Structures are given as C-alpha cells and as structure tokens.
Amino acid sequence: MDDVERYIAERKARDAEFAAGFDDGYEQFKIGVMLRQAREAAGLTQEIVAKELQTTKSAISRLESHAENVRLSTLRKYAQAIGKSLHIQLD
Numbered sequence: 613m614d615d616v617e618r619y620i621a622e623r624k625a626r627d628a629e630f631a632a633g634f635d636d637g638y639e640q641f642k643i644g645v646m647l648r649q650a651r652e653a654a655g656l657t658q659e660i661v662a663k664e665l666q667t668t669k670s671a672i673s674r675l676e677s678h679a680e681n682v683r684l685s686t687l688r689k690y691a692q693a694i695g696k697s698l699h700i701q702l703d
Contacts, residue, residue, distance in 0.1 A: 643679035647690060651676070654694040664693040 624631035651661055658672040665672070675682060675690065684698075691698040 641679075643682065644676045647679065647687075648676040650691075650696055651694050654696070656694055661690065661693050665689055 620634065624634060651658070658669045658676070662669045662672045675686070684700075688698045
C-alpha cells in the first residue's frame, strides 16, 4: 500500500462522511472512465458519439468526466452509440 492509499484508508476509518463521499465520487469517476475507454476502444471520438446521440461534444465530455446522476437510459443510448450493450452487475 502506498502513502496515498494508506492516507485514504486511515481517513476513511476515522471520518464516515469522508468515506461515504470518497466512495461515491470514486464510483462516479469509474463509470466515466469506463465510458471513455469503451468509446476509445471502439475507435470513436466524442464528436461522433455526440452526433449519434443528437447532443454536443461537451455533453459527452461531461458524461465521461462527471458521471453523477446519469440515467440508465442515457447509459444504454451511449452504449448503443458505440456499438456495445449495457450490462449491470451487482456484487
């Protein structure tokens, strides 16, 4: 465990509000990263996806950067626009 991971673990252990906020923020960040990686793997630009979804490049950028409160219907449309399907898994 590196210094950053140790700090996060210690802070989460002593501050429940930080822990909840960190975990929520991390999950939103992961979704955005997964969207961007899937789009790039499909060889598509944000402009192409935006055109397919009839929106703007900046809207796609926001979705990939800040995926908070994103609707499942939006995720499904995004997946279709990049030639993928959406699967949700609960562990």
